[in-house]
Amino acid sequence: MNDQPLFGRVVLVSGPESLLAERAVERLVRQALAERPAASVTKVEAGDLDAGGLAEVTGGSLFAEESVVVVQQLSDLDPGLFDAVLAFVSDPSEELALVLVHPGGVKGRGLLDKLKKARIEVVDCPTIKAWELPQFAAAEARLLGGRIDRATADRLVEALGADVRAVAGAVRQLLADADDRVISEAAVRRYFAGRADVTSFTVADHVMAGRRNEALGALRWALETGVAPVLVTSALANALRAQGRYTDFVGQRMRDVDLARDLGVPPFKVKEIVQRSRDWTPRGLASSLKLVAETDAAVKGQAADPSFALERMVMGVAGLRGRRPDSGMGR
Structure with missing residues (x-):
């Protein structure tokens, strides 16, 4: 992720993997608050915005002070507001850190393509494929300061199926109960016996x-x-x-x-x-x-x-x- 200041910039979080998107938003909000701890944080649904609401979000009287704004489900934004969003992207307020979240897909694709052409920072959150899940489990374990070998990761994925959130949650649970921070195949079998067998x-x-x-x-x-x-x-x-x-x-x-x-x-x-x-x-x-x-x-x-x-x-x-x-x- 870009380490430039977030205030005065717009970041687009785009892609269908909701877990990755949520984590990206959390990291961006933390970064923004580290820059300006007194800033307010507001999350809004794009589908709930009208012209007045969008104006308030992007610099109206409601957000006169420093603020971090996350606009969720950008695909639901009224097409009549596309130009207003693009205008703000071209000249963002220095008092605002704006994060736009789009779930991917064809809905709202026109705005998505124009935002990417505007060369704003884009955080991609692609679908994690089934064949990538064991690798994802290993990465999750490393992120949490632990370890899981490939055979055990395979077994965990076999037990849980192609459910990214379930795999992430299982890794966290297993590491929390592993004294040496290493996930064993025996632990996978013990915790997920009903599902794994x-x-x-x-x-x-x-x-x-x-x-x-x-x-x-x-x-x-x-x-x-x-x-x-x-x-x-x-x-x-x-x-x-x-x-x-x-x-x-x-x-x-x-x-x-x-x-x-x-x-x-x-x-x-x-x-x-x-x-x-x-x-x-x-x-x-x-x-x-x-x-x-x-x-x-x-x-x-x-x-x-x-x-x-x-x-x-x-x-x-x-x-x-x-x-x-x-x-x-x-x-």
Whole structure:
């Protein structure tokens, strides 16, 4: 982040990863208050602003004194106010530190592009992909003065799924209880046993490997322990899509980390996908995805018994897996 004074400047925090955006805003506010401790701090929603409110925020009588203002959800700003925002950006008040927060996406994109062309400081907050989460967990541990090795980080992500906030919170919790500030795999298993041992991802893994009985047992236990049915359909759909994407990379020599990025999975999943590639035909994957989509609709309200629909899906998808005598797939 730029270490120039924040007062008299505008900073744009942009991107869909809300945790990173929140942290960026917190850092900017702290920096501004370190510069001018007596400044007031105000957070407003862009959608609540009209012309008068925007004028007050950017230098009207309400904010005559030094102030730090954070405008959230810039995508909701009235398009009629775009020019006013751009005018302020070109000549900001020396008594104001203004932070604009945009969640990314197409809404309000015109203003976003013009702000970036104005060469104001931009803090990017991109989505943290599934394959990046173990690395994110390790970075979180270092940030908190601790450590987690790659295998343990993989296990933690496997337990929690692609939930950035859950991973960040788990790292903080585990480090708080680790006397040596090192997160062990045993601690991950102890704290997240219910989730790590039987989750929607575990069900999907059993299905993709053709282990019907194990998949059914894992499914029943997962549902009993509170796993939402839609998480099961989502996990299996993601597994099938990743398996299908792998066919585009057959024969290419790639590092696991690069392949994981292109497949959209954590690196520890790559070996499983490669090993299973001989057991899935394009037709089998397509038929399975169709069945999963039908089941997803069912568990969202079109079926009287979601658990029965899920069991039928598990049996059906596992049955569509079949070994081919000469697939030519593998690395």
